[in-house]
Amino acid sequence: MRVADSIGKLRSWRAQINPKWKVGLVPTMGALHAGHVSLVEAARKECDCVVTSIFVNPKQFGPHEDFHKYPRTLSADVELLGNKVDLVFAPEVSDMYPNEPMVTALVNGMEKTSEGASRPGHFSGVATVVAKLLNIVQPHTAFFGQKDAHQCIVIRNLIRDMNFPVQLEIVPTMREADGLAMSSRNRYLSPEQRKLAPILYQALLTAKNLVEKEQVYSRGPLVDSALRVLEQPGVTVDYISLASLEDGREIDLITNKHPLLLSGAIKIGTTRLIDNLIAQPL
Template sequence: MKGFDMELLTSIDQAKQCVRAWKAQGCSIALVPTMGFLHDGHASLIQAARKICDKVVVSVFVNPTQFAPGEDFDAYPRDMQADSALCERLGVDAIFHPQADEMYVNQRAYCVVEQLTSSMEGAARPIHFRGVCTVVCKLFHIIAPDVAFFGEKDAQQLAIIKRMVRDLNFDIRIVGMPIVRESDGLAKSSRNTYLSPEGRRAACVLYRAICKGKSLIAAGMPADDLYAAMKAVCAEEPLCSLEYICLVDADTMQEIPIVAGNVVCCMAARIQNVRLIDNFWWSEHANA
């Protein structure tokens, strides 16, 4: 964007001063929280934010508190130069890129406790959502956005953040945006870069299972039968190690036996020891 000056904010004080100045001008603020290594999925959030609000802030912060020991915090892909170029191209007004010691004076001193985490990602990664909720809560206080944008690929995270906003009385509208996929159906993810060419081809089995599930769920297939059909698809790929398939209520994230109301069918699998998640959303009204 010619003549456009994007700000790089590395401290909390810088971010607060920047946002205060915008709000004094009557600007509305959008926040797109990310861990960086931005791809087309993030771009879709930024573009949606750009349409709704006067100013757009993208946070780029690989949050250490949502990674358990032995997870991929150190290996998580980072490319701040590419992230900055994409944000500038899309008209982002500021990137908030703090270091961990700026965000966490003492990591053990405080946390936001989450409630919708007894299954799926919460069971697989027990500390994950505590870290997610804590850092998002801090970002909300620092940036004070009017609207915040999250991807629907992380369905359980989206439901938890919506619940946190309601329970902690944040005056912030949460917008969930649809999954962005590669041409072969694989959901966009920074972790896709971990896959070898063979693993990348194998990972498409998740989308095949998703398509199978979509084709069966309209008939009101019971969850157990739906799981069996999707598991059979995954079993056709030797490199796929399925962790779970779960049909849940879109708001409560509680597992349900049949399709009723708004539901999400979530799944997680490992391909070459790379952990990938995917899902599809289903509404009786939208698909009637």
């Protein structure tokens, strides 16, 4: 396994890869855990060559978010990846953004609801850096985790709308034994906060069961059922969302049997947690 710390080194390495090989890309921001490893393992099964990028992208953080606090653990990440990948791409911010970009990706629609409304500019920053990574690495397939479901919707539409010759593979969310979705931000939680953290999963599961077992198809009762679970000291609710898996738009009434995205974000202390589940109407 090699580490490339610049675009130039990555491209030199990429030029030497057998053109018949299938190349997989696993984009990450580092602080890797078992969830990231599951993405790498999925890529390894499908691809001849696997690249994992480690880059904390400043363009997807708002001015009052945790960009400077976000854990940077490159040495530990490289050790964890070991021989699971062929190359780690870990560029500096100055290499990815040598100047303030004149052209960035604009995400329509999703910037105004749920995760987009809570984090203005976030999806534009995600789409911009993913477009750059796809151009730089030139993978055949890119692997992302279902935990960041809204991000997956953005990237699926980015690939389609910008005609990237790339397949997108969405890998199921990895969870702790108590249901908490694995996340690099979980390390911010104190022991007491960690005990409380699975409550978001429990809230979304309550709403999912209403859809799938009791055929409750109206947004109001579904959101209210999740909010009742979240009525606990120490929990601040950001949003609970019922949305289309295709374009992330909010849904007021379920009128077909297409799978839906139930998602939410909460804060426990200063730590922001997100999660989602897919609900299948009967």
